[in-house]
Amino acid sequence: MVLKIFALFLLIFVQTSFGKYEQYQGYTVYGVVIRNQDDINFIQRLQSELDLDIWRAGMPGARHADIMVGPKQREMFVKHLHAQGMEYYIREGNVASKIKNFDEDLIKWTKSRQNVEVYNKYARVAEIDAYMERLAREYPNIAKVVTAGLSFEGRPVKYLKISTTNFEDPSKPIYFMDATMHAREWVTTPVALYTMHRLVESLRDEDRDLRDNVDWIILPVYNPDGYEYSHTDERMWRASRSFNPEIHEECRGVDLNRNFDIFFMEINASSNPCSSLYAGPYPFSEIENRHARDILHSHLDRIQIYLNIHSYGSYILYGFDNATLPANVAQIHTVGAAMGAHIDGSKLPNMYDYLIGNSRFVLYPASGTSQDYAQDIGVPFSFTLELPDMNEYGFLVPPQYIPQINSETWAGIAESARLASIFYRARR
Structure with a gap:
């Protein structure tokens, strides 16, 4: 009986985890060399313009930025980097595969431990x-x-x-x-x-x-x-799950770390309810x-x-x-x-x-x-x-x-x- 229950759990886990990565098909994580503060400011402008997902902001001369880019934004993103003379490389070529592998490894790890x-x-x-x-x-x-x-x-x-x-x-x-x-x-x-x-x-x-x-x-x-x-449902989900159809009929959630009553909407926040930086x-x-x-x-x-x-x-x-x-x-x-x-x-x-x-x-x-x-x-x-x-x-x-x-x-x-x-x- 215990084995049957565990097998059922694994089946449900696999079925639900598939949804966590299928929407990331074609997504790529780029490493971008940050030379100075102008580069950081430039990346932030691109984040808003192209709706990029910045995983790591980077630091001049110390740490590269990690940026997840969707297939629809990739060509424009690379074009902007070339125009700015910024060096970049592919850090993760298949985000969907990376999440899938993480899920599979997590299942194995869980199964091997009690x-x-x-x-x-x-x-x-x-x-x-x-x-x-x-x-x-x-x-x-x-x-x-x-x-x-x-x-x-x-x-x-x-x-x-x-x-x-x-x-x-x-x-x-x-x-x-x-x-x-x-x-x-x-x-x-x-x-x-x-x-x-x-x-x-x-x-x-x-x-x-x-x-x-x-x-x-x-x-x-x-x-x-x-x-x-x-x-x-979505492994890389960042925001809350609030929903107001009067604001948008489909998009959900607010970046909770942009929603406090201090410098509200002054910088690095979005008024677009579909943005990952939506401030509410x-x-x-x-x-x-x-x-x-x-x-x-x-x-x-x-x-x-x-x-x-x-x-x-x-x-x-x-x-x-x-x-x-x-x-x-x-x-x-x-x-x-x-x-x-x-x-x-x-x-x-x-x-x-x-x-x-x-x-x-x-x-x-x-x-x-x-x-x-x-x-x-x-x-x-x-x-x-x-x-x-x-x-x-x-x-x-x-x-x-x-x-x-x-x-x-x-x-x-x-x-x-x-x-x-x-x-x-x-x-x-």
Whole structure:
């Protein structure tokens, strides 16, 4: 019976996963050599003009850009690069095949293992919620599950609160992190779940201060509708799944990291509802962002760090995207640099070192981001963490790398929490 059930599961998985890659037939990922800031600006203009999908923005003299181009845009894209005198190469010639191979390898990996911890695999929303409920049930004096509300499609948006004092001690700073704002960035969710694991059910003596002296809010699946859709229908789906036929009869979703009420629609965002950078009809049009906003404001007097976890690139970024800097930028950079150094100390030797700095200049400018919003309303340390750049894997990180990414990122998270706590107590 067990074998029959597993065979049925595999059949369903194969049938649904086919839809995840068939729409990428003819798509190519180009590597583009970035020489200077003008090249970055040029790529951003092309992104809007040709509706390109930038996987990695690149950095002058350090990292090439990765850009996915559809068959209808390929000729014009290459023509523009030639006109600009930019060097390029094919990084992945068949995106559909790459996704298909990823799915097949994931099936084999899953079949060959039993009882893999939820934080060491690509779990679905139901299993993730069940894990948080179990932690709250088994550790009621430490952990509590909260439902922020429902997603657009009616899924509960749940997060875990971790505290030894029931969130009632004002002398303790709060660390608020979220993951999977962009649906296709699967590898971000295990990091959030592993943080729960280390703080609740596997606390080590050297980390006891992180639970005793800090309260935690961890939202592991920010965008549950998009996340589920990327599992069942379209692997590279990025946005939410909201739908308003009065705006467009077919196109769905909003880029949740362009929808916050800060510099809305000023740069690197789109008013086209079919664009992957669509910012929405107005700030906070997306229910998922309103949930995050409400969490921030409910604890604004104590939230010391907000960490918005993305993939990929090996970056730790801070505001602002309008080319200004927060008043405490020296402290922000200190905490960010310490986080990056601790991750680098544990990373695989062939991976990039983390780059730390203002998001506009280290990565690219963007308007309406959660990072800038949290900083603007008064969170002292607001960061975007881009998890490791795994070279040829892009967003399709094999699950066998998850434990490594979890452990190295935890080292950085732990250090950032300690430093932020020092600054919190110093200003009280």
